[in-house]
Amino acid sequence: MTQRVTRTKLDYAMKVYINRLVRVEKRPFCYRDFLDFEMNGERYSMTHGTFRNKISKLVRGGFVQFEYRSGIAFYSLKGVHFAKPKRGVVTDNHTVVPSVSSVSFIDNISSQRHSVHDIRLRFNTEGIWSTIRHTHPELIPNEVSKDISLLPIRMYNMEAKTVIHHSDTVSVIVACSMKPVVVDNEGLIRLSNILTALEERLLASVTGCAHTISQLPQIHIPNHNSWIVTMWHFGTDSLSEYAGEKFEMTWEDGEHALLRIYSKDMKDAIRIRKERQEYPGVGLDAAIQERLHT
Amino acid sequence: MKFLRALYLAFRYKVCGQESVVVPSLSSLSSLSSYNFIENLPPDKYAVHDIRLKFRLENIWLNLSRRHPELTPNEVSKDITLDRMIIDDLNIIVTVHRTDTVSVIVACSLRPVAVDTNDLRRLSDALTRVEERLFTFIEDGPPSLSSLNPVPNHNSWIVTMWHFGTDSISGCVGEPFEMTWEDGERALLSIYTKDMKLGKGVRTERQEYPGVRLDAAIKEKLGT
Numbered sequence: 466m467t468q469r470v471t472r473t474k475l476d477y478a479m480k481v482y483i484n485r486l487v488r489v490e491k492r493p494f495c496y497r498d499f500l501d502f503e504m505n506g507e508r509y510s511m512t513h514g515t516f517r518n519k520i521s522k523l524v525r526g527g528f529v530q531f532e533y534r535s536g537i538a539f540y541s542l543k544g545v546h547f548a549k550p551k552r553g554v555v556t557d558n559h560t561v562v563p564s565v566s567s568v569s570f571i572d573n574i575s576s577q578r579h580s581v582h583d584i585r586l587r588f589n590t591e592g593i594w595s596t597i598r599h600t601h602p603e604l605i606p607n608e609v610s611k612d613i614s615l616l617p618i619r620m621y622n623m624e625a626k627t628v629i630h631h632s633d634t635v636s637v638i639v640a641c642s643m644k645p646v647v648v649d650n651e652g653l654i655r656l657s658n659i660l661t662a663l664e665e666r667l668l669a670s671v672t673g674c675a676h677t678i679s680q681l682p683q684i685h686i687p688n689h690n691s692w693i694v695t696m697w698h699f700g701t702d703s704l705s706e707y708a709g710e711k712f713e714m715t716w717e718d719g720e721h722a723l724l725r726i727y728s729k730d731m732k733d734a735i736r737i738r739k740e741r742q743e744y745p746g747v748g749l750d751a752a753i754q755e756r757l758h759t
Numbered sequence: 760m761k762f763l764r765a766l767y768l769a770f771r772y773k774v775c776g777q778e779s780v781v782v783p784s785l786s787s788l789s790s791l792s793s794y795n796f797i798e799n800l801p802p803d804k805y806a807v808h809d810i811r812l813k814f815r816l817e818n819i820w821l822n823l824s825r826r827h828p829e830l831t832p833n834e835v836s837k838d839i840t841l842d843r844m845i846i847d848d849l850n851i852i853v854t855v856h857r858t859d860t861v862s863v864i865v866a867c868s869l870r871p872v873a874v875d876t877n878d879l880r881r882l883s884d885a886l887t888r889v890e891e892r893l894f895t896f897i898e899d900g901p902p903s904l905s906s907l908n909p910v911p912n913h914n915s916w917i918v919t920m921w922h923f924g925t926d927s928i929s930g931c932v933g934e935p936f937e938m939t940w941e942d943g944e945r946a947l948l949s950i951y952t953k954d955m956k957l958g959k960g961v962r963t964e965r966q967e968y969p970g971v972r973l974d975a976a977i978k979e980k981l982g983t
Contacts (some may be wrong), residue, residue: 650876650879650981653876653880654876654879654880654883657880657883657884658883658884658887661884661887661888661891662887662890662891662908665887665888665891665892665895666891669891669895
């Protein structure tokens, strides 16, 4: 019975999320969008296999349709079409490029320095779920996954969201799409600072009231430099503004990384963003060191 | 000043056994300001240490004295000094004055903060921890993850003083020594032998009083 309710809830969340991607974000979707997503403040996840099963049903039911294959399959809502990305792109000086002979055109756009955004990290610390459950009874775990979502912490135009899983794994998402972390002194210090603050708040949350400022914690929160970067978007934003139609192109490279080029509304202007969705799978320190030498 | 400079260079050449340092003529020294004096020395690495910062936070003294009666203010000055924090080899002392000014001293003489990405991150992260721990302390309990920290961001804290200079890593074999003098910009210059983790070395430093925000002071040094 519970399983059926869970399935229904996930199906519903998936449909709402599909609508959001297609109608609001105006883009087709693929299985990667559903590996870990958030809807109405709740997190959902599914495997690639589950996605395939569910999408087949939705295609058969006429809710969605297959759009095109670009390394991986992309889908859209029934009746909402997205052309396979081959259309012309208007550059900042209004020159129409007939076909994006992809990378050559994009590579010629002068860009700002490399930056990272949508950074996903995780670490493990024994006993954290039960401790938080005990010290913060007001935080209700998700009925199904038992995940405890903490309120986000905001700093330097970045937002860090934390989810404590029942398995004592802690997931952290640093969203900073509007102001990506530039891979330089200032940017990296900014990122390090928000993670340090998060570390300290978690520490304070699990240790309860501090009687002395230097009180040692009972639960060990590892230093954020050792947290594993599971995914991030690494790329650049164009220096010049983009004046053409909204566009997006996505494809997969040989290293299982997703490449995306799209127009991004940055509040002050629309710019062309080139990014590579990467899965470093190493500690933050190592991942940053690697990128510093890019 | 000219005499000390010549004396120092001669000292390095003869006593410390380092690679040859050519002693310039005294006339060439006349154009060297005290700043250039340090800059022109062979830098193993520029670094800052003994950093003193301050910021203001309304009612912090009153809050602390009410919520933490165990912290006895100094009888005369009424200053409240918090427990020393040791973070990443940085020895940090926070003192809350009755005027609601907070002084932060970062002592790191044995591992100064080099002016490079890794060490500046070390300093910045440590000061972020100070911000957060101070917040926890003021609140007298764990703040919610999303609570806005009333403690101003450390980048806005004023650097009242720091020591900026270089350490010569190559071993010094002579007798310990120390020379200090003041330059025209009210900065104190010192050259002295220092026992460091890697052995004895010569430290050349300038005691500076930036009087500006931490981020501005660091930016200036990054441009050095």
